[in-house]
Amino acid sequence: MSRKTEQTRVRILQATLDQLASGSPEKTRVSDIAKAAGISRQALYLHFPTRAELLIAATKYLDAQVDIDASLAESRAAATGEDRLSAFIRAWAGHIPVIHPVGRALMAMQDSDPEARAAWADRMAAVRHGCAAAVAALARDGRLRADLTEERATDLLWTLLSVRVWEHLTRDCGWSQAAYLAEITRASRAALLAPAAS
């Protein structure tokens, strides 16, 4: 009963991630996912009430698999604010490609589905929280640009690290992930750090 239900649920979630990753996420239909999971479209609706909730569940499922907190451990352990900033950027930048397919699908639904909007906003708020921590560490070291409040610096970093910026640089500009990481790290330092950096 519950055993089988859970199996099917996981199979659906995995199929969702697979389908989103291969092909345009925003054009992936519920029927495509059901087919990939080997069940009927209606059966999928027995597990997830709407497309939006399926996507949200898939996001959480992915979270559970990748364990972003572990990647952020290095950032939190950094001795200096500058190290913390770099480590945070490195960790988050490495995660963007992983969450991008489902993120793109979620972003595409933002205008039509309030739940999807809230779910995505929530995840991004978590990223902002990480940005704020890095900025606070910088401020503690006295390395933050004097004319920036912590809040404004956080907004700036959050924007620089947004998925849209990653998309623009890697997709529209054709940058490699390595180039993205190097340049966005540099740009973030340039934007936030007081002059006379290392």
Next chain:
Amino acid sequence: MSRKTEQTRVRILQATLDQLASGSPEKTRVSDIAKAAGISRQALYLHFPTRAELLIAATKYLDAQVDIDASLAESRAAATGEDRLSAFIRAWAGHIPVIHPVGRALMAMQDSDPEARAAWADRMAAVRHGCAAAVAALARDGRLRADLTEERATDLLWTLLSVRVWEHLTRDCGWSQAAYLAEITRASRAALLAPAAS
């Protein structure tokens, strides 16, 4: 004959811009626009074959009204590269709010309509061209950061000035237009200019 057709056409385009500006652009339906223009939905299709082409035509109509080239004149006339960069940013930043409603509608169609995608890409390519000119002026003055190629610098500036970044800062972060302009100018200078700036 052609007189009336033209009148109606303009009325539709104006109604389109009005509707997009008031209310979520991506949720604006063809029937909403037709109603605002005072004609039937089917009559609208007599003038514009698809929603995408209507939006594209509205973009061109808006262009014709605002004359972006005039705003860029100051930028082109700048004596130094740094002045040119600042003037370009100021001009473009001032235009983003104007084109944003229709731009947002166009961006929302990118995944479903290749024509809309191409039209928006085209406009953004024009912005990139402006970025490239500013970067070239900077390079000519020897003010470009040594470790950046002109191409990469252009990509960076183009990204910083993207509509998505403007949306993020003004909508998600709640920044005023003035704050956006000031901070994005600063960030662009920090990202592109060689140290020891004015």
Next chain:
DNA sequence: CGTCAACTTGACACCATGTCAAATTATCGG
């Protein structure tokens, strides 16, 4: 072997876009 849950099949409502045909109303040239 019977029961209950999971699943299937097939039909349908909804909503926005886009198409079509027939009827009606403006508009313009003569």
Next chain:
DNA sequence: CCGATAATTTGACATGGTGTCAAGTTGACG
């Protein structure tokens, strides 16, 4: 001012995806 014709209206319909509903089928487990 009238007749041709262009512009518009009304109403019906196709398409494609989401979400719902009902009735029938399969399969596991006590």
